[in-house]
Amino acid sequence: MSENGKINAIVATDCGSTTTKAILIKLVDGEYRLIVRGEAPTTVEAPFEDVTRGVLNAIREVEELSGHEILDGEDIIHPNDGMRGVDLYLSTSSAGGGLQMMVAGVVKSMTAESAERAALGAGSIVMDVLASNDGRLPHEQIERIRHLRPDMILLSGGIDGGTITHVVELGQIISAADPKARLGAGYNLPVIYAGNKDAKEEVVKLLENKTSLYQVDNLRPVLERENLGPARDKIHDLFMEHVMAQAPGYSKLMGWTDAPIMPTPGAVGSMIEAIAKRHDIEVLGVDIGGATTDVFSVFQKTFNRTVSANLGMSYSISNVLAEAGIDNVMRWVPFKLPELAVRNRIKNKMIRPTTVPQALDDLKMEQAIAREALRLAFEQHKNFAVSLKGVQQERTISEAFSQSASGETLVNMMDLDLLVGSGGVLSHAPRRQQAAMMLIDGFLPEGVTRLAVDSIFMMPQLGVLAEVHERSATEVFEKDCLIHLGTLVAPVGTGQEGKPCIKFETTLPDGTVVNEDIPFGEMKVYPLGIDETVSVKVTPARGFDAGAGPGKPFESTLTGGVVGLIVDTRGRPFNLPTDESKRVKMLDKWAAAFDAYPSA
Amino acid sequence: MAHAYTPGLRVSEKTVIRKERRLPIKGEVVVAKGDRVTSDSVVARTHLPGNVQLVNVASKLGLPPEDLPSVMQKKDGDPMEKGEPLAITQGFFGFFKSKVLSPCEGTVESISTVTGQVILREPPIPIEIDAYIDGEVVEILPEEGVVVEATGSFIQGIFGVGGEKTGEIAVVVDGPGQPLDASLITEAHKGKIVVGGSHVTWDGLQKAMEVGAAGIVVGGFDDPDLKRLLGKDLGVAITGHEDLATALILTEGFGEMAMAHGTFDLLKSREGRKASINGATQIRAGVIRPEIVIPLEGGAVDVHEGEGSTTGLEIGSLIRGIREPHFGSLGKVTDLPNELQKMESESMVRVLMVEFEDGEQALLPRANVEMIEE
Numbered sequence: 017m018s019e020n021g022k023i024n025a026i027v028a029t030d031c032g033s034t035t036t037k038a039i040l041i042k043l044v045d046g047e048y049r050l051i052v053r054g055e056a057p058t059t060v061e062a063p064f065e066d067v068t069r070g071v072l073n074a075i076r077e078v079e080e081l082s083g084h085e086i087l088d089g090e091d092i093i094h095p096n097d098g099m100r101g102v103d104l105y106l107s108t109s110s111a112g113g114g115l116q117m118m119v120a121g122v123v124k125s126m127t128a129e130s131a132e133r134a135a136l137g138a139g140s141i142v143m144d145v146l147a148s149n150d151g152r153l154p155h156e157q158i159e160r161i162r163h164l165r166p167d168m169i170l171l172s173g174g175i176d177g178g179t180i181t182h183v184v185e186l187g188q189i190i191s192a193a194d195p196k197a198r199l200g201a202g203y204n205l206p207v208i209y210a211g212n213k214d215a216k217e218e219v220v221k222l223l224e225n226k227t228s229l230y231q232v233d234n235l236r237p238v239l240e241r242e243n244l245g246p247a248r249d250k251i252h253d254l255f256m257e258h259v260m261a262q263a264p265g266y267s268k269l270m271g272w273t274d275a276p277i278m279p280t281p282g283a284v285g286s287m288i289e290a291i292a293k294r295h296d297i298e299v300l301g302v303d304i305g306g307a308t309t310d311v312f313s314v315f316q317k318t319f320n321r322t323v324s325a326n327l328g329m330s331y332s333i334s335n336v337l338a339e340a341g342i343d344n345v346m347r348w349v350p351f352k353l354p355e356l357a358v359r360n361r362i363k364n365k366m367i368r369p370t371t372v373p374q375a376l377d378d379l380k381m382e383q384a385i386a387r388e389a390l391r392l393a394f395e396q397h398k399n400f401a402v403s404l405k406g407v408q409q410e411r412t413i414s415e416a417f418s419q420s421a422s423g424e425t426l427v428n429m430m431d432l433d434l435l436v437g438s439g440g441v442l443s444h445a446p447r448r449q450q451a452a453m454m455l456i457d458g459f460l461p462e463g464v465t466r467l468a469v470d471s472i473f474m475m476p477q478l479g480v481l482a483e484v485h486e487r488s489a490t491e492v493f494e495k496d497c498l499i500h501l502g503t504l505v506a507p508v509g510t511g512q513e514g515k516p517c518i519k520f521e522t523t524l525p526d527g528t529v530v531n532e533d534i535p536f537g538e539m540k541v542y543p544l545g546i547d548e549t550v551s552v553k554v555t556p557a558r559g560f561d562a563g564a565g566p567g568k569p570f571e572s573t574l575t576g577g578v579v580g581l582i583v584d585t586r587g588r589p590f591n592l593p594t595d596e597s598k599r600v601k602m603l604d605k606w607a608a609a610f611d612a613y614p615s616a
Numbered sequence: 617m618a619h620a621y622t623p624g625l626r627v628s629e630k631t632v633i634r635k636e637r638r639l640p641i642k643g644e645v646v647v648a649k650g651d652r653v654t655s656d657s658v659v660a661r662t663h664l665p666g667n668v669q670l671v672n673v674a675s676k677l678g679l680p681p682e683d684l685p686s687v688m689q690k691k692d693g694d695p696m697e698k699g700e701p702l703a704i705t706q707g708f709f710g711f712f713k714s715k716v717l718s719p720c721e722g723t724v725e726s727i728s729t730v731t732g733q734v735i736l737r738e739p740p741i742p743i744e745i746d747a748y749i750d751g752e753v754v755e756i757l758p759e760e761g762v763v764v765e766a767t768g769s770f771i772q773g774i775f776g777v778g779g780e781k782t783g784e785i786a787v788v789v790d791g792p793g794q795p796l797d798a799s800l801i802t803e804a805h806k807g808k809i810v811v812g813g814s815h816v817t818w819d820g821l822q823k824a825m826e827v828g829a830a831g832i833v834v835g836g837f838d839d840p841d842l843k844r845l846l847g848k849d850l851g852v853a854i855t856g857h858e859d860l861a862t863a864l865i866l867t868e869g870f871g872e873m874a875m876a877h878g879t880f881d882l883l884k885s886r887e888g889r890k891a892s893i894n895g896a897t898q899i900r901a902g903v904i905r906p907e908i909v910i911p912l913e914g915g916a917v918d919v920h921e922g923e924g925s926t927t928g929l930e931i932g933s934l935i936r937g938i939r940e941p942h943f944g945s946l947g948k949v950t951d952l953p954n955e956l957q958k959m960e961s962e963s964m965v966r967v968l969m970v971e972f973e974d975g976e977q978a979l980l981p982r983a984n985v986e987m988i989e990e
Contacts, residue, residue: 335851359839360870379961446962
């Protein structure tokens with residue numbers, strides 16, 4: 017901190033698996049603003065094998081771009097004296113594959129699922145979920161543990177006071193596997209026990225000599241309630257103490273930072289949670305990277321995160337093709353390309369993951385793949401973000417007839433208020449309209465939804481900053497990080513192309529009166545800038561629901577953005593025409609409505 | 617701006633190659649520093665802990681777990697044979713005894729009075745590692761392995777499948793642009809490393825496998841054929857564990873593309889020599905590329921593997937385009953402007969000016985070229 021105790025300048029880095037990104041934040045005229053961003057290749061691997069090289073290079077770029085001196089040789093200048101130095105230095109990291117965990121629980125859909133939620137919430141990649149009822153024989157489970165070599169294992173199982181046999185059996189399996197840690201041969205694998213408290217003694221006997229065993233409160237003390245906090249906090253502590261400390265150069269980096277290094281997805285998650293809480297809204301966030309895609313949501317005040325470890329735009333691009341199938345990818349491409357050429361092109365991106373699309377057709381192809389990666393990651397998220405399973409519910413007679421059960425997805429697109437996109441393909445799309453279209457096609461929001469992107473992919477740094485200095489994180493987030501794209505109105509229902517769908521009435525800020533009957537199958541974009549609002553009246557045709565119920569009109573005040581006010585009458589569920597020439601014509605028409613690409 | 621570098625694939629005529637050969641767990645090193653080894657010499661060996669079998673003895677005998685000690689015939693650490701009784705009940709006046717027999721040979725690891733499980737450990741599994749290349753043991757990693765050094769040619773591929781193989785190099789095409797098809801492969805290629813040109817056809821690959829070729833080194837291969845070969849669509853580029861008799865190494869990429877002249881000429885000049893190849897590829901943090909190592913007799917040189925890979929792009933650097941519309945084209949850097957430039961896709965990127973072999977000049981994103989390192 018500076019001499020007067022104020023935070024005037026902050027530098028924060030995010031060490032990704034390929035790039036280390038640094039941002040400089042300064043107090044300007046009483047408010048915190050982003051000054052510049054710099055980046056450099058991450059240096060965890062040979063020949064450097066020291067993460068701090070990449071950090072120094074990224075900070076040096078920030079110095080050069082801003083003219084603000086931060087480094088004295090290889091030392092970060094503390095504190096800021098008005099001209100040079102910073103008051104806070106923080107970092108997140110996903111380099112070296114991030115945090116990779118295995119979790120175990122007795123029942124796959126109950127304690128094992130809660131353990132998975134705790135691990136994902138802490139920012140880890142869950143390599144496998146072991147459960148007494150996962151259908152594998154003990155020797156297969158043992159083989160799996162040995163083969164995977166996780167950074168850490170979270171063992172849960174049983175409610176407090178319940179039977180201890182099954183969780184002790186899981187302890188025996190872990191003990192028999194005699195697991196070794198992924199990084200560093202010289203230390204024991206950390207195992208966190210967060211199961212039935214009555215089984216602690218037995219679990220300690222089994223594991224204390226073979227692993228570094230830690231005990232925290234049961235993450236599912238009773239069936240009706242999860243208690244994920246203690247396990248999550250322990251995962252964060254151990255990530256620092258064990259995993260990071262083993263990675264090349266991290267011990268040095270840990271000595272530089274003013275707060276513990278956080279796993280990147282954990283930091284993004286806490287940012288999404290903070291937005292939902294501050295505005296009391298339902299939020300969905302996505303971070304689409306090169307190797308993985310993370311989806312975060314807050315619905316009914318419950319935070320969930322999923323990581324699709326093999327869906328991404330470079331290292332994992334070929335897996336998007338494998339999982340989605342070539343037809344699903346090609347349905348978004350507005351031109352013909354032989355299957356052989358598509359397959360070879362995607363594989364070439366996989367083996368040379370840092371290349372960028374130079375030609376326009378190449379960009380369209382890449383954005384088609386992104387839509388499918390988003391769709392698949394969101395499918396996984398919907399299946400995971402569910403209410404607690406195994407809970408007995410008290411029902412009224414009418415509820416009993418509606419057949420709602422425990423374990424239903426919490427994701428309700430009609431209730432969603434804000435959809436935030438982050439990651440290279442969204443943040444760095446040449447036109448923001450392209451990002452809006454990818455988000456709409458990938459997630460298919462329903463009713464009225466605001467859309468935004470992370471301007472330069474800095475949510476990780478702001479997430480860790482929020483832990484120590486919330487005000488600066490919030491101010492920069494609102495002013496410099498989040499780019500509002502606009503508001504989408506998308507009625508649910510299907511119909512025939514050209515038949516009535518909704519009547520849309522408003523007066524735009526420039527005085528233009530809009531009074532349109534928009535038929536089914538259209539995309540419309542009206543100019544409405546950032547912070548501009550208009551009142552609109554939406555009257556859906558019979559069978560369509562734009563948020564107020566089927567056929568019911570509503571009036572609302574909607575906010576604009578860099579793209580504008582978007583009306584999507586392509587229907588939900590959404591289907592593309594199967595006829596090739598019609599499909600291409602539609603894709604071109606919708607892209608033209610957005611002015612998404614330069615005209616040929 | 618911060619130091620940026622674009623590492624390329626290495627193609628070295630003569631260099632010092634060091635290979636670390638390490639056991640997965642501690643064991644015994646069976647060679648000494650200074651020993652000459654060949655690719656198949658065993659350099660270290662160990663025993664992996666045996667597989668584990670869990671037998672719920674208590675439930676098999678219908679007893680509560682806490683009664684287990686009274687019926688067990690073996691205790692922790694005891695050896696046992698397959699079919700030997702692990703536990704026998706008292707029975708009724710010595711009659712109607714029930715017993716549980718050991719399903720495997722090994723030792724008793726633990727007996728639990730909480731779950732009723734008995735954990736049996738099968739005998740250890742011996743494993744050995746070989747030297748992989750012909751050379752000299754230059755370093756002993758106590759209880760873990762060795763470093764083998766050789767002087768020779770070293771070529772990195774871009775992608776491969778199949779693990780470590782050795783064999784003599786046989787160039788079967790006339791030039792780097794000629795595809796490798798079945799007609800070029802004969803019984804004489806058994807155990808050889810067959811070098812093709814621009815592409816290997818599916819039939820060509822099949823024929824090589826039929827005759828028992830150790831490996832194929834070629835410019836390109838089609839993805840649908842890779843899917844046929846592996847029996848699945850490869851999602852993430854982590855390979856090397858496939859059970860293939862013939863390893864496949866691509867030097868350029870997917871599709872049909874001429875092998876770089878330098879690579880082809882070097883392989884041609886080493887025809888008939890023994891090479892060690894490894895198709896293992898890992899494109900993630902900690903990139904592993906497939907490789908061709910051709911040890912040569914004779915004196916050492918100064919260059920070491922890994923050196924030179926951090927020099928940046930300069931005017932005059934040789935590069936290869938690695939993305940459409942210039943995929944596979946070779947050229948020379950003529951300018952490195954500092955300012956970001958707008959591409960046809962409207963992406964703003966750092967660029968370089970290149971003159972291709974046919975004299976065409978073009979502006980390319982720096983991210984879309986690869987340095988050809990020599």
